[in-house]
Amino acid sequence: MLPARQADAPDRRAAAPGAGERLQRFTWWPAAALALGTLPFITRRVGTPDYWWHTLTGQLIVHGHQLVRSDLYTYTVAGTPWTDHEYGSQVIFYALTRGGGLLAVSVFWALVVFVGFLLVLERIRFAGGAEPVIAGASLILGAAAGFFMWSAAPQMFDFMFIALELLIIERFLAGHLRALWFMPLVMLVWANLHGGFLVGILILAVLFVALAVQWLLTGRGLRERLLLARTALATAGCIVASFITPWGPSLFIYVWRTLFSPEQPTFIAEWQSPDFHDIKLLGLLLMLIVVMVGYIFRRPRL
Numbered sequence: 001m002l003p004a005r006q007a008d009a010p011d012r013r014a015a016a017p018g019a020g021e022r023l024q025r026f027t028w029w030p031a032a033a034l035a036l037g038t039l040p041f042i043t044r045r046v047g048t049p050d051y052w053w054h055t056l057t058g059q060l061i062v063h064g065h066q067l068v069r070s071d072l073y074t075y076t077v078a079g080t081p082w083t084d085h086e087y088g089s090q091v092i093f094y095a096l097t098r099g100g101g102l103l104a105v106s107v108f109w110a111l112v113v114f115v116g117f118l119l120v121l122e123r124i125r126f127a128g129g130a131e132p133v134i135a136g137a138s139l140i141l142g143a144a145a146g147f148f149m150w151s152a153a154p155q156m157f158d159f160m161f162i163a164l165e166l167l168i169i170e171r172f173l174a175g176h177l178r179a180l181w182f183m184p185l186v187m188l189v190w191a192n193l194h195g196g197f198l199v200g201i202l203i204l205a206v207l208f209v210a211l212a213v214q215w216l217l218t219g220r221g222l223r224e225r226l227l228l229a230r231t232a233l234a235t236a237g238c239i240v241a242s243f244i245t246p247w248g249p250s251l252f253i254y255v256w257r258t259l260f261s262p263e264q265p266t267f268i269a270e271w272q273s274p275d276f277h278d279i280k281l282l283g284l285l286l287m288l289i290v291v292m293v294g295y296i297f298r299r300p301r302l
Helices: 004-025 029-042 050-064 087-127 132-145 156-173 177-191 197-217 222-242 250-259 279-297
Strands: none
Touching: 029 087, 029 132, 050 087, 087 132, 087 156, 132 279, 156 177, 156 197, 156 222, 177 197, 177 222, 197 222, 197 250
16 A cells, blocks of 8 residues: 555646646637736826835935935924835836836836736636636726726835735645745845835735644645645745845834834825725726625635
């Protein structure tokens, strides 16, 4: 009688060709063409007030050859120590403005969001089971749902990197065990562009807990233990990588306080409850309706 590890191997090999054939049969050109339909929703003119202080801060960093470490813009607390978690994005703002003006800024951030949607599309394709046209149409619906949020802003990097992280996790769980080793490199770049990197670490923490529960409920199998160990190592690597910023571990404290501050939701429009009387939120309302109706006809696979 074969050991458990050897006995399980033929089943995995038998399942792989079916999944490969299913992916090969997919014709994804219609989905890629429909993905272009997101561009009218995500390409926005530069009109947010934040653009100006982001660009000015980037200019001060470039010409001063040092980071801005104290508040320069709030007259009531001028000189207060400031953890500029977006310094990398601000340098990009200044470089784009100097090189191509507002048009370059608008196009760049639209491309960041578009890459995020392409990563979402690739995750749908990899998972299988969806029609290309439906997948492409869902991207357009998603772009319309986020119409009120898309802008020339550093948090657009969060959307792109979260989409990349979820794709990496999808491949990792499907058996591409080396995929998760890319996450520390992703986290290194992400942490130097925007404080939203903490969400990426929280996603890995959720993955670790889910795999731990699975390991306990499935008889503590070898495969589950291997996934759990690699997730723990990748998460630790991401935490170490996120320390490699000018702010070090103190960046965690700043971002945590910002995310869970009771005052911040009062001043940040994106963090407030949606007002569906606003015409810009009709896309979000439509997406919620489509999702709920879809669940009636087909329950999601857990």
